[in-house]
Amino acid sequence: MATCIDCRQEMATAAACSVAVIPLRSGILIRRPWGSESSWRPREGERCPDCAVLPGGLHHLGCDVEECADCGHQLLACGCLDLFDEFELVDELLA
Ligand SMILES: [Zn+2]
Ligand SMILES: [Zn+2]
Ligand SMILES: [Zn+2]
16 A cells, blocks of 8 residues: 655555645645545545545645645646655655
8 A cells, every 4th residue: 555755654544644734935835634625525534535534634745636725726736836746756865
């Protein structure tokens, strides 16, 4: 199974990611937890279909479902954040 490169937890069993704030070039992004999306309405106890966190928990970074708290679009695609490559680079350096 996959391990989150940011919180280093097993994604299938972790309740939430522990990285609450993401640095942006223009400031910081306070992340939206699973269940606060405009296009998703999880049932009680339903894990995120992509990253498997529990409702109310932060998505693991890079989750398809997470919405950008800044612009409201899909965080992976909205362009506010282009740090994913850097996150992976850091992970490789630490490994
Ligand atoms: Zn995580
Ligand atoms: Zn998710
Ligand atoms: Zn955005």
